Amino acid sequence: MGKTLVEKILSVKSETEAKAGNIIIANVDLVFAHETTGPLAIRQFQAAGFKDVASSLKAVLFIDHGVPSPAWQLSNDHMLLRRFAQETGCLLSDIGDGICHQIVAESLAKPGDLVVGADSHTVTAGGIGAFACGMGSSDIAIVFGVGKTWLRVPESIRIMVSGKFAHGVYAKDLILHLIGQIGADGATYKALEFSGDALNNISIPERLTIANMAVEAGAKVGLFTSDNVTKAYLTALGRSDQYQQIIPDHDAVYEKTININLDDLEPVVAKPHSVDNIAPARELKNIKIQQVLIGTCTNGRLDDLAIAAKILKGKKHHPQTRLLVGPASRGVLLAAIEAGYIQTLIDAGAVILPPGCGPCLGLHQGALGTGEACLSTANRNFKARMGNPEGFIYLSSPATAAATAITGEITDPREVI
Amino acid sequence: MLKGKAFKFGNGISTDDIIPGRFAHLRSNLPELAKHVMADAAPTFITNVKPGDFFVAGSNLGLGSSREHAPLVIKMAGASAILAKSVARIFFRNAINVGLPVLLCDTDGIKDGDELEINLIAGTILDLTTGNQLTFDKIPEIMHRILNEGGLLPYIQKHGDYKL
Numbered sequence: 001m002g003k004t005l006v007e008k009i010l011s012v013k014s015e016t017e018a019k020a021g022n023i024i025i026a027n028v029d030l031v032f033a034h035e036t037t038g039p040l041a042i043r044q045f046q047a048a049g050f051k052d053v054a055s056s057l058k059a060v061l062f063i064d065h066g067v068p069s070p071a072w073q074l075s076n077d078h079m080l081l082r083r084f085a086q087e088t089g090c091l092l093s094d095i096g097d098g099i100c101h102q103i104v105a106e107s108l109a110k111p112g113d114l115v116v117g118a119d120s121h122t123v124t125a126g127g128i129g130a131f132a133c134g135m136g137s138s139d140i141a142i143v144f145g146v147g148k149t150w151l152r153v154p155e156s157i158r159i160m161v162s163g164k165f166a167h168g169v170y171a172k173d174l175i176l177h178l179i180g181q182i183g184a185d186g187a188t189y190k191a192l193e194f195s196g197d198a199l200n201n202i203s204i205p206e207r208l209t210i211a212n213m214a215v216e217a218g219a220k221v222g223l224f225t226s227d228n229v230t231k232a233y234l235t236a237l238g239r240s241d242q243y244q245q246i247i248p249d250h251d252a253v254y255e256k257t258i259n260i261n262l263d264d265l266e267p268v269v270a271k272p273h274s275v276d277n278i279a280p281a282r283e284l285k286n287i288k289i290q291q292v293l294i295g296t297c298t299n300g301r302l303d304d305l306a307i308a309a310k311i312l313k314g315k316k317h318h319p320q321t322r323l324l325v326g327p328a329s330r331g332v333l334l335a336a337i338e339a340g341y342i343q344t345l346i347d348a349g350a351v352i353l354p355p356g357c358g359p360c361l362g363l364h365q366g367a368l369g370t371g372e373a374c375l376s377t378a379n380r381n382f383k384a385r386m387g388n389p390e391g392f393i394y395l396s397s398p399a400t401a402a403a404t405a406i407t408g409e410i411t412d413p414r415e416v417i
Numbered sequence: 418m419l420k421g422k423a424f425k426f427g428n429g430i431s432t433d434d435i436i437p438g439r440f441a442h443l444r445s446n447l448p449e450l451a452k453h454v455m456a457d458a459a460p461t462f463i464t465n466v467k468p469g470d471f472f473v474a475g476s477n478l479g480l481g482s483s484r485e486h487a488p489l490v491i492k493m494a495g496a497s498a499i500l501a502k503s504v505a506r507i508f509f510r511n512a513i514n515v516g517l518p519v520l521l522c523d524t525d526g527i528k529d530g531d532e533l534e535i536n537l538i539a540g541t542i543l544d545l546t547t548g549n550q551l552t553f554d555k556i557p558e559i560m561h562r563i564l565n566e567g568g569l570l571p572y573i574q575k576h577g578d579y580k581l
Contacts, residue, residue, distance in 0.1 A: 040485060048570055120507055135507060136483050138515070380481060384437045
């Protein structure tokens with residue numbers, strides 16, 4: 001019997017014939033935490049009696065969630081991470097470098113890796129063909145110490161993608177559509193594996209957006225094949241030696257297959273307060289938006305800023321709508337400056353935020369006022385998420401967000417492009 | 418045998434409901450952080466819960482963030498177990514890792530305030546208020562062993578590594 005992508009990667013990492021349903025102990029390639037999960041992980045690591053980080057690992061600490069620090073308590077947590085990195089020799093990514101998931105994809109993870117991070121959106125690296133999943137601080141602490149973790153090999157749900165994105169429709173619309181279809185617990189404990197000819201036209205930044213939100217359907221991992229698109233991405237970054245092709249066997253066994261034809265999709269929005277509460281953007285015309293956020297680990301990449309800049313070029317944001325733009329990393333910020341996108345966005349009235357996570361989780365900058373609504377390109381719209389239980393969060397693609405920034409109410413981007 | 422009162426919540430209680438992100442600056446001060454458990458979703462929970470009581474929810478409990486602080490503050494508030502129809506993956510692992518039993522069962526018949534008696538070994542839940550008896554699903558063997566040691570840290574302190 002053939003293997004799924006999950007079974008292929010986890011067989012290598014566990015040195016067993018890993019089949020869905022098995023419990024395995026697997027060797028981890030890359031482990032990370034950040035300043036909101038790392039301090040507890042460090043304390044657990046030390047309490048467990050570990051002194052050194054397992055030598056087989058690439059281990060990284062990121063300071064990205066509240067940057068620069070908005071509170072002395074968080075400043076102390078930042079200090080703890082810096083000190084631990086210095087003492088153990090693990091990598092440190094400090095303020096301004098960017099969001100962990102973006103840096104993991106840009107420069108740390110490679111196809112076939114087992115990546116675990118103390119952050120639920122660790123799944124993002126599934127976009128480059130790594131088995132990547134989130135865990136809590138204690139699990140991560142033990143990985144830092146022993147270089148291994150236990151996993152249940154998940155059953156895979158195959159998402160067969162055909163067709164081509166229509167004008168104004170993007171990867172974000174695809175994943176929001178899928179979550180709307182299967183629900184916020186539609187893939188709990190399972191893997192989502194993306195397949196189909198359409199993948200040839202879906203870039204790595206788009207795959208990262210899709211994989212990033214697999215967890216919003218409850219999935220353990222959102223996994224893409226490692227193919228020519230992956231090879232081209234790594235080659236452009238000077239990392240061609242890290243490429244390996246990983247595709248599922250033709251006779252792999254899936255729990256089920258869901259077909260999505262990209263031609264059938266349209267711009268959609270997730271309404272408050274759950275990610276599976278999906279409606280077409282065109283049906284939400286009269287909903288006034290006080291804040292637009294373009295950025296985060298879901299949609300803060302160069303391509304996303306390019307889409308927003310193109311729509312906002314020569315225009316101004318609506319006077320009752322604030323526009324926040326947060327590039328996902330220093331690399332994205334520099335490239336966006338060079339391409340002129342940042343100039344365009346500032347001319348349109350945008351506030352440029354430092355690369356980081358802050359507003360998305362209500363930790364730093366961009367907290368909503370009582371009764372205010374935000375259209376965000378992030379991945380979560382739970383009640384209280386953006387710093388205020390009386391705020392309302394809508395989720396969309398950068399194109400829908402940019403169009404909305406101009407009109408002040410939720411706008412189907414096809415109306416302005 | 419565990420005995421206590423049920424605090425009943427609905428479906429889709431997220432980690433932002435359990436401990437909102439705006440309290441992230443308190444995560445290195447756990448006693449202070451724990452005062453904010455269910456701060457927006459059920460602000461009276463923290464004042465009414467007593468040691469040994471139960472956190473009872475519907476489906477997809479704990480969706481969202483990987484913050485282990487979510488099950489941790491539920492435990493610190495005094496809950497001796499979580500009962501739910503289903504739990505999100507990371508939250509499930511985290512709860513076991515902090516030594517908080519997760520009992521997967523049909524919670525529909527349990528009402529807020531019911532007195533429950535739970536036999537973890539027999540796998541039974543008796544609702545003393547209604548007289549209903551429930552059973553709960555077994556968890557994977559490795560999680561069971563971690564839970565039996567009181568959580569992942571004591572498990573690793575004892576064994577040094579994972580044992581299948």
